[in-house]
Amino acid sequence: MKTALLFIYTFLSLNLTMALPSHQKATGESVYICISRGAKKYHSHKCHGLLRCTHEIKAVTRAEALKRKYTACKICY
Template sequence: MKTLILSALAFVLSGQVSTEVKTKEATVYICTGPKAKKYHATETCRGLNRCSGSIKQLSVSSAKSKGFTPCKICY
């Protein structure tokens, strides 16, 4: 009986964990300068060193929809 209850509990909890992972999207960083075209995996990527604007954090899908492509240094 204990095994059945523990198995059912594990099944329910595993479903909740996978749902949370699917809804969370990766965060990337972009430069808001006029010539910026790449998104970066980290805020400290050397591709952002010469950013003339500010560094902004957003989702991958949002960066792609704005026309940004992955940085060749950090991806």
């Protein structure tokens, strides 16, 4: 059972890493933002706060999110 869970976790982690742009793989500082007028927070990849986003979700660096005036989500940070 532990082996199966470890395999699933590893597989999901690899898929998430492969989906990120190459410049964000190197820094490890990627966050996710909802591209809409009302969005004001950035999220980690695990946050359920992103489920409310009905627009595009974009992976950016934390510096870019701060530059765009996004603040950290209270759920995931």
